[in-house]
Amino acid sequence: MTDTRIAFVHARRVWDSRGRPTVEADVLLEGGAVGRAIAPAGASTGSHEAIDLRDGGEAFGGYDVTRAVRNVNEIVGRAVVGMDATDQEALDERLIELDGTRNKSKLGANALLSVSMAAAHAAAAASAQPLFSYLGGSGATLIPLPQIQIFGGGAHAGRRVDIQDFMIMCPAATSFAQALDWTAEVYRTAGKLMAEAGQLAGVADEGGWWPMFATNEQALDMLVRAIERAGFRPGEQVGIALDIAASEFGRNGVYKLALDGTELSTGQMVEMLAGWVSRYPILSIEDPVAEDDLPGLVAFTQAVGDKVQIVGDDLFVTDADRVRDAAEQRGGNCALIKPNQRGTLTETLDACRAAAESGYARIVSARSGETEDITIAHLSVGWNAGQLKVGSFSRSERMAKWNEMLRIEEVLGGKARFAGGSVLGRSAPAAKA
Ligand code: PGA
Numbered sequence: 001m002t003d004t005r006i007a008f009v010h011a012r013r014v015w016d017s018r019g020r021p022t023v024e025a026d027v028l029l030e031g032g033a034v035g036r037a038i039a040p041a042g043a044s045t046g047s048h049e050a051i052d053l054r055d056g057g058e059a060f061g062g063y064d065v066t067r068a069v070r071n072v073n074e075i076v077g078r079a080v081v082g083m084d085a086t087d088q089e090a091l092d093e094r095l096i097e098l099d100g101t102r103n104k105s106k107l108g109a110n111a112l113l114s115v116s117m118a119a120a121h122a123a124a125a126a127s128a129q130p131l132f133s134y135l136g137g138s139g140a141t142l143i144p145l146p147q148i149q150i151f152g153g154g155a156h157a158g159r160r161v162d163i164q165d166f167m168i169m170c171p172a173a174t175s176f177a178q179a180l181d182w183t184a185e186v187y188r189t190a191g192k193l194m195a196e197a198g199q200l201a202g203v204a205d206e207g208g209w210w211p212m213f214a215t216n217e218q219a220l221d222m223l224v225r226a227i228e229r230a231g232f233r234p235g236e237q238v239g240i241a242l243d244i245a246a247s248e249f250g251r252n253g254v255y256k257l258a259l260d261g262t263e264l265s266t267g268q269m270v271e272m273l274a275g276w277v278s279r280y281p282i283l284s285i286e287d288p289v290a291e292d293d294l295p296g297l298v299a300f301t302q303a304v305g306d307k308v309q310i311v312g313d314d315l316f317v318t319d320a321d322r323v324r325d326a327a328e329q330r331g332g333n334c335a336l337i338k339p340n341q342r343g344t345l346t347e348t349l350d351a352c353r354a355a356a357e358s359g360y361a362r363i364v365s366a367r368s369g370e371t372e373d374i375t376i377a378h379l380s381v382g383w384n385a386g387q388l389k390v391g392s393f394s395r396s397e398r399m400a401k402w403n404e405m406l407r408i409e410e411v412l413g414g415k416a417r418f419a420g421g422s423v424l425g426r427s428a429p430a431a432k433a
């Protein structure tokens with residue numbers, strides 16, 4: 001291994017998949033190795049996430065990142081020069097200290113994460129290994145089961161449907177490559193069926209079809225039809241995964257479903273979703289209730305947690321403590337892992353470990369605002385997460401991650417183990433009252 005001390009850090013403004021500014025960092029090591037990473041950005045963000053620092057004001061709708069870029073170039077860069085890029089914990093500890101706030105509001109999670117990830121890339125390059133094996137060693141062989149969006153909704157598609165992500169999973173596929181083959185057929189078939197029915201308006205933020213449905217259940221019906229028409233057995237070969245993103249339409253225990261024209265209490269929300277689980281081939285449901293409705297999450301988990309994976313995104317915000325709190329009460333059985341919800345790789349890994357130690361499944365996830373950066377594909381394998389969520393099956397900021405996973409699966413060759421359905425989160429059956 002060459003000299004892995006950090007020689008130079010440089011950030012610049014680049015552009016994301018929504019045409020908004022974001023932060024890219026380069027980390028150069030003394031031995032000549034270079035790493036580069038770009039911070040993603042959410043739209044349906046949880047209020048307990050680390051802060052994505054934006055300039056505000058007029059330019060680019062207030063989304064400019066000149067302050068975050070400057071924070072890297074004038075503060076972070078200088079403070080980490082000379083540190084060893086292979087000591088990710090010490091580096092991230094330094095970033096956390098430099099910021100000094102609980103939610104990274106001073107320097108910005110976007111500024112810190114781009115440096116944290118770029119340093120990992122540089123260290124991997126110095127060791128002449130792909131990032132996933134640098135992170136996970138020879139044990140990093142589990143290829144994740146993907147969750148792939150077919151229709152977008154919620155904050156990603158003008159709130160045309162209330163539910164944010166209608167996705168599929170292919171638990172019976174025997175490889176990642178085959179899961180993508182199957183997804184391609186379902187995605188194409190869904191688009192065709194929707195166009196024929198006059199229900200297709202374009203593509204949403206994450207590349208899924210932008211639907212025009214009359215009810216939320218119509219979306220589920222269409223998804224089942226698309227799976228069948230593409231030639232697969234629903235639930236067995238190809239199942240449904242939903243991200244309800246309920247924080248977007250639920251507050252103080254009241255859930256307003258605009259498309260269905262209904263207002264539900266937490267109890268009614270749990271009942272409606274449990275009904276969907278019994279009537280549709282659903283394998284996974286994310287954020288079934290709003291971010292602070294832990295009692296609702298617990299109730300939903302008691303109702304259907306033994307049948308379906310229940311994922312916390314806005315509910316857990318990739319925070320080890322929030323995952324442990326939920327696990328103590330048996331709320332959910334899977335954690336979504338988004339690096340920019342915390343701002344450093346070390347804290348993200350902590351949340352992933354807290355989930356694993358609690359017996360929870362893990363899904364490494366992209367954001368709705370993405371770029372060509374493929375770091376998360378490597379994290380999902382290097383950290384043995386088992387599942388990966390990137391958005392849909394179109395647009396290159398999404399396909400870059402899927403394609404990278406094809407390469408990783410190929411590089412691993414005979415050592416690759418495709419996770420299939422074995423990694424889906426399930427809770428112990430609720431005790432009989
Ligand atoms: P976001 O959406 O990146 O806009 O938060 C993704 C998700 O909710 O999982």
Ligand code: ZN
Pocket residue numbers: 243245286287313314
């Ligand atoms: Zn989500």
